[in-house]
Amino acid sequence: MKSGKVRVFQKGMTLVEMMLSLVVGGFLLGGMILAFSTFQQVFAGVDDYYRATSDEMRVLDFIGQDMRRAISGNVTNNSNTLTLTLPDYIDDSQNPPMPRTATLGASGTVTYGTSGLQPTAVYTIAGTSPNQLITRTYTPTTGSSTSTTLTAGAASYQFSCLNPSNTGSTANFSFGGKGQPSSVLVRISFQPKFNRLNAASARAGTTVSSTILLRNHL
Amino acid sequence: MKVTSPQQKGALGNNCSGNTLLVAVLLLAVLSFIGATVLQTVSSRYDYSQKAIGWAEALNAAEAGVDFGFAHCGWNVSGQPAWTGWKKYDSATSNWITVTDATDANSEIAAGRRVIYDLPAGSHLLSGGEGTTNLWYHVEVDSPASYLISGNRWYRIRATGYAGLTGMARSNNDSPDGARTHNEMLRKYDLRLDHFIKRYGDYAHAAGASVTVSPQATRRVEVTAQPQTPFSRAIVASAPSGNPVSVPIVDSYDSTDTIHYAGGLYNSSSRNANTQVGVNASVYINAPISSFNATLYGSLETNGGSVAGGNNISGTIDNNVTLTIPPVTAPTWAVTASGPAPATITAGTTASPSHGSYSSVNGITVALPSGQTTGEANIYVTGDVTGGITVPAGATLKIWFEGNFSMKARDIDNHNNNAANLQLYGIDPPAGQTRSFSIGSGNPGYTYFTLDAPGYDFSVNGNPDFVGAYIVKTLSGNGNTSWHYDEALASAGMATGYKRAMWVEDPR
DSSP states (O other): OHHHHHHHHHTSOOHHHHHHHHHHHHHHHHHHHHHHHHHHHHHHHHHHHHHHHHHHHHHHHHHHHHHHHOSEEEEETTTTEEEEEOOOOEETTSSSOEEOOOEEOTTSOEESSSTTOOOEEEEEEESOTTSBEEEEEEEOSSSOOEEEEOOSSOBOEEEEEEOGGGTTOOOOEEESSTTSOSEEEEEEEEOOOOGGGOSGGGGGGGOEEEEEEOTTOO | OOSSOHHHHHHHHHHHHHHHHHHHHHHHHHHHHHHHHHHHHHHHHHHHHHHHHHHHHHHHHHHHHHHHHHHHHHHHHHTSOOSTTOEEEETTTTEEEEOSSHHHHHHHHHTTOOEEEEOOGGGOEEOOSSSOSEEEEEEEEEOOGGGEETTEEOEEEEEEEEEEOOSOSOOOOSOTTSOOOGGGOSOOEESSBOHHHHHHOOSSSOTTOOOBOSSEEEEEEEEEEEEEOGGGSSEEESSOOSOOOEEEEEEEEOTTOTTTSGGGOOOSTTOBTTTTBSOOOOEEEOSOOSOOEEEESSOEEEBSOOOOOOTTBOSOEESBOOOOOOOOOOOTTOOOOOSSOOSEEEOBOSSSOEEEEESOEEEEEEEOOTTOSOEEEEEEESSOEEEEEEEOTTEEEEEEESSOEEEEGGGEEETTOOGGGEEEEEOOOOTTOOEEEEEEOOOOSEEEOEEEOTTEEEEEOSOOEEEEOEEESEEEOOSOOEEEEEGGGGGOSOOOEEEEEEEEEEOO
């Protein structure tokens, strides 16, 4: 019985075997850690890419909703700032707030609320690259302005509003009036954070755009 | 003597197997955790995108509903069957019941009540792709009392578009900073309750009612439908030859804008291109003209012309406009003429105008009904109109005529100083025949009337200032005539259709 136990212990690993197994195990463990780390980075990169993309869509949808109903607007600061004049449709003085009945003019004017006193929404990029956010500042006819950040995280955003008939120009322009553009091309892009895609050309692949028809164009 | 017992062997073997199993379980747990995290994140993101697309598609459904309501408003004036399948509220039974016909629906609307339409389940709009496969709408049309202008009804069309959302009743947060209130958020989904009904109520529920729904995206659009009348332009020449207009000025003013135009009267000093005041006189020439010899404060449209921009036209030029000019026909109430019109006719009330049919007119004066400050007279003339026309303040006269029209400008005496109060309709002559509308010389100052006579040759002598809107076949003058379009006439005259005057989405 005693000699049998000794034989069991003799079945253990030698120092060389231990060292070899530690080296192999170390490589395996290191590989796994590296793989997990890389996986996490890729996942974070993809998630960040998705977040920025969904932010683009949210901003575009926000602008689309406001621009469709806008009475007029203008684009300034090299096409990076968009100002919209909106119909004062909701009467916030009521509880709950209710839609207003429009005042009609025989010549075809339709006014919600007080003529010449309409709310505005301003879209612009805040901050410097790569820590930029897109914001919307809404100014009602009464009360103070509300500034809302539309993007979930910071990125190197580019935002521009262009005249569809002259997309090569970043000159200021107004729209909504007679002889002015009846639609606006809105473009948003961001710089992906993947290392290999840090080239400026990578931005082109992230561009989303929409040509929005101004429903209230004269 | 055994070297090892089976028990010892087993113990050793079990220890080895246990380690392997433990490592395997740990690896599986780690991989499962990673997989679950990825799935949870991807699922959440997919849910967000899928529902965001559904939200965008709900607007398509709402606009389809607006189109449906718009079509019925137009059919109402074009004579096609309107409001079929729409419902009105029956106060006797407290139910929404189907209207019997267009008259029934129009009565409801005229009374300030609404008619509604729900797209039947079997007619839902089908869609493919990521967002939704099921779209439908609910439409409400009404016309508040203030929506009746110059006898023409404007409509308010409210359409709610719905997009059924597949998947679970959940969506990723649309508030990136997590600090937004309901009103500030963009996409509002009805995952369990209809949020519009909760806020405003609807035709069947009071505000605050909790109406349970399957997950859906809901968007609401309100459109104001404005009647289109023949007088939405300053001058329309239906078949001109050569350059049809050779006058010093065509401009506009708004008789309802007493801020810029004291007493609602025309003046040229208020004209300002920067503020768009007085520069809205559109001219349509239904011919391929190459030049336009007038100073036009407004826009020019031609059918196949080649008019280039210049200092004489302040607005836009569009040489590719094909406009359908509705023919002018005898009014439905016309009867066989009893003889020439008397020198004086008494108008009916505005609510119940008078009607008369005559063989000719040689000077006519309208008298207000007894005890009234306003009134309206409609006459149909099978022959010529000559002599003069006198319309007292408060009265409106509409004349449909089949013969020629001839009188001096000074003999058109419209005391209202408003063209809407004297409306002249030249009935289209039979094929191969011509008709003339002649205004003789004189020194009349301003002459107020509207003319819808697309089959008439309009000729002018002298230098009157015409204030109104004019639809003719050809137009000729001596070069000293001015034309001042009253923008308020866009709502006057017989409605021939509808156009969108305002589009607004309810962001709540």
